[in-house]
Amino acid sequence: SVIAKLELLPEVEAFLNKSPFASFVGGKEFPAASGKLIPTLDPGSGETIAEIHDLDASEIDRAVDIANEAFPAWSGLTQPERSQILLQLAAAVEKHKPIIAQIESLDAGKIQAQAAGDVQNFVDTLRYFVGLADQVQTRTKLDSPGYDAWTYKQPWGACAFIFPWNFPFLLIGWGISPALAAGNTVVIKPAEDTSLSALYLAQLAKEIGVPDGVINVVTGRGATAGAALTQNKNIKRMSFTGSPEVGQLVGEACGRNLIPVKLELGGKGAAVVFDDVDVAETAKALVGAITFHSGQVCCDATRWLIQEDIYDEFVAQCIKLMKDVKIGHPLDPNSQMGPVVNPKQCERVLGYQTKGKAGGAECIYGGGAATVEGYEGNYVNPALLAGTLDNVAAQEEIFGPVAYLAKFSTEEEAIAMANDTQYGLANSVWTTDNDRAARVAEAMIAGNSWINAHNVFAQGVPYGGVNKSGMGGGVLSVETLMDYYRSTSVVRPL
Numbered sequence: 001s002v003i004a005k006l007e008l009l010p011e012v013e014a015f016l017n018k019s020p021f022a023s024f025v026g027g028k029e030f031p032a033a034s035g036k037l038i039p040t041l042d043p044g045s046g047e048t049i050a051e052i053h054d055l056d057a058s059e060i061d062r063a064v065d066i067a068n069e070a071f072p073a074w075s076g077l078t079q080p081e082r083s084q085i086l087l088q089l090a091a092a093v094e095k096h097k098p099i100i101a102q103i104e105s106l107d108a109g110k111i112q113a114q115a116a117g118d119v120q121n122f123v124d125t126l127r128y129f130v131g132l133a134d135q136v137q138t139r140t141k142l143d144s145p146g147y148d149a150w151t152y153k154q155p156w157g158a159c160a161f162i163f164p165w166n167f168p169f170l171l172i173g174w175g176i177s178p179a180l181a182a183g184n185t186v187v188i189k190p191a192e193d194t195s196l197s198a199l200y201l202a203q204l205a206k207e208i209g210v211p212d213g214v215i216n217v218v219t220g221r222g223a224t225a226g227a228a229l230t231q232n233k234n235i236k237r238m239s240f241t242g243s244p245e246v247g248q249l250v251g252e253a254c255g256r257n258l259i260p261v262k263l264e265l266g267g268k269g270a271a272v273v274f275d276d277v278d279v280a281e282t283a284k285a286l287v288g289a290i291t292f293h294s295g296q297v298c299c300d301a302t303r304w305l306i307q308e309d310i311y312d313e314f315v316a317q318c319i320k321l322m323k324d325v326k327i328g329h330p331l332d333p334n335s336q337m338g339p340v341v342n343p344k345q346c347e348r349v350l351g352y353q354t355k356g357k358a359g360g361a362e363c364i365y366g367g368g369a370a371t372v373e374g375y376e377g378n379y380v381n382p383a384l385l386a387g388t389l390d391n392v393a394a395q396e397e398i399f400g401p402v403a404y405l406a407k408f409s410t411e412e413e414a415i416a417m418a419n420d421t422q423y424g425l426a427n428s429v430w431t432t433d434n435d436r437a438a439r440v441a442e443a444m445i446a447g448n449s450w451i452n453a454h455n456v457f458a459q460g461v462p463y464g465g466v467n468k469s470g471m472g473g474g475v476l477s478v479e480t481l482m483d484y485y486r487s488t489s490v491v492r493p494l
């Protein structure tokens with residue numbers, strides 16, 4: 001086996017040896033009574049690294065009940081008591097960063113250094129929201145002439161979270177940190193391909209003294225376990241990160257029960273490149289972005305709109321850079337780009353290349369499956385397609401290292417092209433003209449616009465999409481924390 005030859009940390013080996021993994025609910029292992037298991041694979045070698053339990057609907061419902069039962073005690077702590085526990089969790093995650101990063105790297109096909117960055121981001125996000133929650137005034141006096149009036153904010157109860165496979169650990173941090181800091185309990189449903197880091201987190205939380213039932217992880221298939229969580233009437237809020245197709249189902253299910261829902265969905269971001277840029281630097285940044293985690297990044301720039309007079313030079317630079325990208329196993333320190341998550345995703349990426357070409361696009365570089373000697377993983381080559389924006393490969397999210405290029409001549413045309421999409425997550429504009437940069441950044445319809453950068457995040461800078469990219473307020477900001485409190489206005493005559 002290839003895995004046996006990889007140099008795994010002893011702690012990671014010990015963890016994987018615990019397979020098959022039950023879910024983790026109420027501070028203990030929570031097995032599927034059916035005994036059904038789902039294999040989880042190393043995308044870099046195609047080998048099974050562990051198995052996880054596949055819960056059924058009644059088990060999901062029980063997990064939600066357990067999370068609600070843990071709520072009074074957790075929400076009843078003082079803010080300093082709760083913050084103290086969460087800061088201990090942040091410290092423990094930071095201390096175990098190499099272990100979690102290697103588990104994540106192996107389970108999600110993520111370059112190890114990038115996985116370590118994701119773990120640190122979890123830690124930073126948890127600390128950020130704890131710091132914010134410490135400042136929240138839960139009682140605020142209101143102005144109501146003749147009356148004594150105030151609002152009282154309190155957490156909701158058990159909040160549900162469903163996550164995708166591309167940033168399994170980081171997204172858990174973005175999702176649950178504000179919920180926990182505000183005093184809610186959480187039920188996490190990770191993607192079936194990438195549940196291991198969530199299970200590790202739940203065990204770590206138990207070890208450092210997070211009360212039982214505060215952080216619960218339920219594992220299973222989306223269509224069964226995931227759907228059961230969205231249909232449960234006792235969750236107080238739902239947060240879903242994933243595809244728009246499933247997001248619609250989640251929204252419908254929550255709508256039926258009038259459960260508040262936050263949807264963080266896909267994207268088809270544009271990078272608008274004007275002719276006054278440093279072409280080599282801009283090409284480097286965009287090739288870096290599209291090959292980062294093999295293009296499996298919701299906010300990626302996947303439509304590159306290039307001003308016509310630098311188009312040829314820009315393409316030449318991109319081709320040169322793409323040729324140098326070292327594709328390899330995520331745990332190989334020389335690898336720059338790892339595999340895509342599973343064979344289905346591989347087919348999806350290659351299928352869009354075929355469909356794009358059938359629709360009239362030209363493949364100007366790369367494409368197809370890639371081979372990495374010694375590994376039977378899901379590797380694909382980076383690719384550049386070019387053509388008109390009515391092409392399926394320019395309209396639909398591919399979720400792979402495939403950029404679609406088109407030319408523009410004027411600023412108006414560039415804005416119209418950038419907005420020719422159903423999505424609205426994140427775009428970027430590249431120019432040395434500051435006024436134009438700000439104009440275009442504001443004119444592109446999306447939750448996020450970057451100027452001379454792409455994929456830059458900070459705790460405190462709101463992140464989230466509009467239109468087909470999501471709804472419900474986004475993540476990472478002060479407003480996100482406030483979503484995890486409900487408020488009651490109280491009024492009495494003076």
Ligand code: NAD
Pocket residue numbers: 162163164165166167189190191192220221222223224225226227228230241242243244246247249250264265266267297298299397399425465469470
């Ligand atoms: P997906 O929608 O297939 O699955 C996401 C999660 O939903 C998984 O945990 C899955 O088990 C679960 N699920 C599947 N069917 C379900 C159902 N019927 N009911 C309830 N849950 C169900 O998405 P994916 O393929 O895992 O992830 C890729 C997608 O996620 C892309 O579209 C990407 O852009 C998006 N994404 C968005 C963000 C963001 O912040 N906006 C971040 C990361 C990924």
